[in-house]
Amino acid sequence: MSGKKNTNSACRSMLYMPGNNPGMLQHAAVFGADSVLFDLEDAVSEREKDAARRLVSHFVKDVDFGKVIVTVRINGADTPYFERDLKEIVPSRPAAVRVPKCHSPEDVTRADELMSEIERANNMPLGSVKIHAMLETAHGIEHAYDIAVSSPRIEALTLGGQDLTADLGVQKTRGGVEFLYARGRIVMAAKAAGLSAFDTVWTDLNDIEGLKNEAALAVQIGFTGKAAVHPSQVDAIHEAYRPDTKELRRAFRIVAGAEAAEREGKGVISVDGRMVDGPIVTRAFNLINLASLYGIEKEDDLT
Amino acid sequence: MKMIKNSLARLVPEEIPGVGKFEPYVSPFAYLDRKLTSPAIKSRPIHPQAPRHDKVTSDIKRAIERSGLESGMTISFHHHLRGGDAVIPLILRALSDMGFKNLTLAPSSLPDSHDFVADYIRSGLVTRLFSSGARGEVGRAISNGEIEIPVVLRSHGGRARAIEQGDIAIDVAFLGAPACDKYGNMTGSAGRAACGSLGYAQLDARYARHVIAVTDNIMDYPLRPRISIPQYLVDQVLLVDSIGEASKIATGAVKISRNPVDLKTARNAFDLLKASGLMTNGCSFQVGAGGASLAVAAFVKDYMKENKIKGSFGLGGMSGYMIEMLEEGYFEAMLDVQSFDKSVTDSMTRNPNHIEIDVSCYANPFNKGCAAHNLDMVILAALEIDTDFNVNVQTGHDGVLRGAIGGHPDTAAGAKCAVIVAPSFRGGVPTIKERVTTVCTPGETIGAFVTERGVCINPRREDLIRRARDAKLPVKDIRELKAEIEALTGVPDKPMADESRVVAVVENRDGTLLDSVYKVV
Numbered sequence: 001m002s003g004k005k006n007t008n009s010a011c012r013s014m015l016y017m018p019g020n021n022p023g024m025l026q027h028a029a030v031f032g033a034d035s036v037l038f039d040l041e042d043a044v045s046e047r048e049k050d051a052a053r054r055l056v057s058h059f060v061k062d063v064d065f066g067k068v069i070v071t072v073r074i075n076g077a078d079t080p081y082f083e084r085d086l087k088e089i090v091p092s093r094p095a096a097v098r099v100p101k102c103h104s105p106e107d108v109t110r111a112d113e114l115m116s117e118i119e120r121a122n123n124m125p126l127g128s129v130k131i132h133a134m135l136e137t138a139h140g141i142e143h144a145y146d147i148a149v150s151s152p153r154i155e156a157l158t159l160g161g162q163d164l165t166a167d168l169g170v171q172k173t174r175g176g177v178e179f180l181y182a183r184g185r186i187v188m189a190a191k192a193a194g195l196s197a198f199d200t201v202w203t204d205l206n207d208i209e210g211l212k213n214e215a216a217l218a219v220q221i222g223f224t225g226k227a228a229v230h231p232s233q234v235d236a237i238h239e240a241y242r243p244d245t246k247e248l249r250r251a252f253r254i255v256a257g258a259e260a261a262e263r264e265g266k267g268v269i270s271v272d273g274r275m276v277d278g279p280i281v282t283r284a285f286n287l288i289n290l291a292s293l294y295g296i297e298k299e300d301d302l303t
Numbered sequence: 304m305k306m307i308k309n310s311l312a313r314l315v316p317e318e319i320p321g322v323g324k325f326e327p328y329v330s331p332f333a334y335l336d337r338k339l340t341s342p343a344i345k346s347r348p349i350h351p352q353a354p355r356h357d358k359v360t361s362d363i364k365r366a367i368e369r370s371g372l373e374s375g376m377t378i379s380f381h382h383h384l385r386g387g388d389a390v391i392p393l394i395l396r397a398l399s400d401m402g403f404k405n406l407t408l409a410p411s412s413l414p415d416s417h418d419f420v421a422d423y424i425r426s427g428l429v430t431r432l433f434s435s436g437a438r439g440e441v442g443r444a445i446s447n448g449e450i451e452i453p454v455v456l457r458s459h460g461g462r463a464r465a466i467e468q469g470d471i472a473i474d475v476a477f478l479g480a481p482a483c484d485k486y487g488n489m490t491g492s493a494g495r496a497a498c499g500s501l502g503y504a505q506l507d508a509r510y511a512r513h514v515i516a517v518t519d520n521i522m523d524y525p526l527r528p529r530i531s532i533p534q535y536l537v538d539q540v541l542l543v544d545s546i547g548e549a550s551k552i553a554t555g556a557v558k559i560s561r562n563p564v565d566l567k568t569a570r571n572a573f574d575l576l577k578a579s580g581l582m583t584n585g586c587s588f589q590v591g592a593g594g595a596s597l598a599v600a601a602f603v604k605d606y607m608k609e610n611k612i613k614g615s616f617g618l619g620g621m622s623g624y625m626i627e628m629l630e631e632g633y634f635e636a637m638l639d640v641q642s643f644d645k646s647v648t649d650s651m652t653r654n655p656n657h658i659e660i661d662v663s664c665y666a667n668p669f670n671k672g673c674a675a676h677n678l679d680m681v682i683l684a685a686l687e688i689d690t691d692f693n694v695n696v697q698t699g700h701d702g703v704l705r706g707a708i709g710g711h712p713d714t715a716a717g718a719k720c721a722v723i724v725a726p727s728f729r730g731g732v733p734t735i736k737e738r739v740t741t742v743c744t745p746g747e748t749i750g751a752f753v754t755e756r757g758v759c760i761n762p763r764r765e766d767l768i769r770r771a772r773d774a775k776l777p778v779k780d781i782r783e784l785k786a787e788i789e790a791l792t793g794v795p796d797k798p799m800a801d802e803s804r805v806v807a808v809v810e811n812r813d814g815t816l817l818d819s820v821y822k823v824v
Contacts, residue, residue: 027567032567231566295775
């Protein structure tokens with residue numbers, strides 16, 4: 001990442017909402033999630049695909065979701081809905097579409113080409129709707145980097161845990177040891193390509209402790225965000241991303257040092273008597289941006 | 304009917320023919336400056352009894368004849384048996400069969416299920432109705448103008464005041480008794496139709512000219528281990544087959560909502576309570592049993608646990624959740640005027656700190672001190688709220704009567720912080736109005752309105768605004784939130800009403816009139 005300030009809006013949480021449930025869609029913005037993910041795929045039965053697509057398209061177009069980032073998970077390229085989903089959803093201008101079951105770069109380039117056509121036909125700036133590529137097969141995971149660099153539209157790689165367990169023939173465990181490689185691979189590929197990386201969902205709504213552990217793991221590994229299947233999961237995910245107080249205090253000092261160095265025209269930044277490098281300064285700025293999401297604007301706000 | 308504007312710019316009648324004169328509402332506590340005269344203190348009606356007098360009969364008509372009830376008189380019932388109540392239908396049918404006319408029906412409230420009361424209004428058995436609310440068919444019948452004399456709707460505290468002041472003079476009270484002995488000692492804590500507290504009935508028993516305990520469960524004398532209404536207040540014991548259907552009286556334990564919108568609302572309300580600084584040792588608290596309200600209680604409990612806070616008392620209608628908080632030591636006592644669910648009905652006999660209180664003790668502003676006036680925090684629901692924070696819990700967006708006032712205005716007036724929780728819109732109809740259809744609780748008594756979309760604090764409460772802002776709560780101007788919601792829903796038309804025909808009035812707890820309800824067209 002370049003530049004001092006992280007200008008990307010933070011996207012710690014992505015809240016899935018069934019695309020066929022207007023009662024939930026109308027409240028999408030209120031649950032505190034950084035982004036919402038209207039689902040046309042697994043949450044919607046075959047007979048409701050058309051209705052859900054139309055509903056989501058109208059919601060995205062007509063409703064003001066404020067600062068919440070709106071994305072839509074479409075049906076995969078191996079389904080008869082793929083093209084129609086893109087044709088109706090892209091013109092409603094979500095921030096991104098999540099393309100499921102990306103096995104190879106071709107899956108992404110196919111979506112990319114279609115999206116470009118749709119954008120041209122609708123007089124939209126080319127590339128304005130991004131792609132979040134969802135990797136949920138062993139083949140997809142093994143091609144993570146190739147997928148990540150397959151299109152300039154790609155903004156994020158995301159892990160689809162449920163399908164991956166099936167493909168691997170393994171059980172989902174509470175500790176998630178079965179995903180260790182997939183998680184590491186996705187984060188590494190995404191970061192290498194300068195993308196975000198989003199972790200899979202925690203499906204047991206009654207096990208908030210399990211979610212907290214898994215969210216903590218996602219943060220440690222380097223995921224930039226994690227998906228949620230229920231509004232009650234959002235807080236736990238955000239807590240996992242809360243910056244460490246000690247680290248944050250140091251970040252405030254680093255930023256103060258950097259600003260002082262800039263004022264005084266010094267090239268070298270020194271904090272607590274030690275020299276600080278550029279990437280450390282960038283990270284300090286990012287941390288402070290993140291802290292503002294927790295109501296922490298200055299060092300005095302830390303208790 | 305001559306109408307006058309009250310301080311909320313609502314037109315209210317100066318007099319209701321057949322009921323009496325009324326003053327317009329001025330402000331929540333204007334009664335403190337008003338010159339009020341107590342009714343002359345009279346002794347209780349005397350009923351000399353011979354030793355071993357037999358009070359028990361199973362002949363309904365005989366019991367009614369003995370009571371001295373005549374056409375044109377006033378009868379009362381309690382609503383503790385809720386949807387399962389079989390006492391009101393039983394007695395009204397008997398009165399109808401016996402040819403009574405023009406009775407005033409003055410129950411503590413009417414259960415949801417009692418649509419048949421509309422038929423007795425149409426037949427002329429009941430020509431005046433005083434209640435806490437009117438729902439279903441009864442609400443529709445009143446709103447359609449099927450009762451000539453406007454209905455007087457009162458809060459629980461307001462009804463207690465009206466009875467003690469003599470505005471409601473009950474001739475015969477028919478009080479369902481889940482457990483009763485042959486001399487009329489009764490309680491709601493036992494029996495097949497157990498309902499818990501008899502708080503509403505206790506007051507009627509004290510003030511009615513004639514009291515009939517209606518029971519399906521005569522227990523050995525003396526009733527034990529608990530007497531809610533003592534024998535010396537009871538004239539007769541009427542033994543019937545059933546006073547109610549148990550499964551509809553004590554419904555299963557009220558569960559905390561899992562609806563994410565309710566939970567978000569509850570979270571916002573809880574955050575406001577936290578910011579208010581009222582959640583400290585010795586605090587007092589009331590919540591309803593509704594989805595979002597009870598969810599607030601769950602957040603409060605977690606907070607008290609985490610911060611080792613012990614409250615003084617919980618108040619009002621008791622759900623199992625509140626009793627759990629008592630038993631787990633989060634509050635010293637629960638003051639119970641009405642018990643909501645099954646888990647609560649026998650708790651009073653087990654736990655001396657689960658205290659049965661009568662409705663005057665609960666909320667009457669004119670006695671020597673009611674519990675609602677000692678309340679710190681109350682969470683209340685709403686059908687509508689307006690930009691001046693007036694709350695409607697009585698009429699729907701179509702103008703039809705469909706709710707009950709309950710203790711809403713009493714606890715809002717008494718509490719240090721009254722928080723209204725409601726969804727921003729229901730079925731596409733926004734909750735915030737420019738003017739509510741019917742004012743039930745004046746905005747001056749409301750601290751804040753909370754929805755899933757944020758917290759609106761009454762501008763009268765600068766203290767609360769400051770605290771909420773300091774806590775970085777999502778505080779919004781109520782007009783801003785109204786606009787935000789209307790961007791989603793549009794603005795619905797006002798219900799069509801015939802403003803020349805008042806079908807009901809809403810009385811403030813002090814006896815002044817808050818608003819009129821009009822015939823729908």
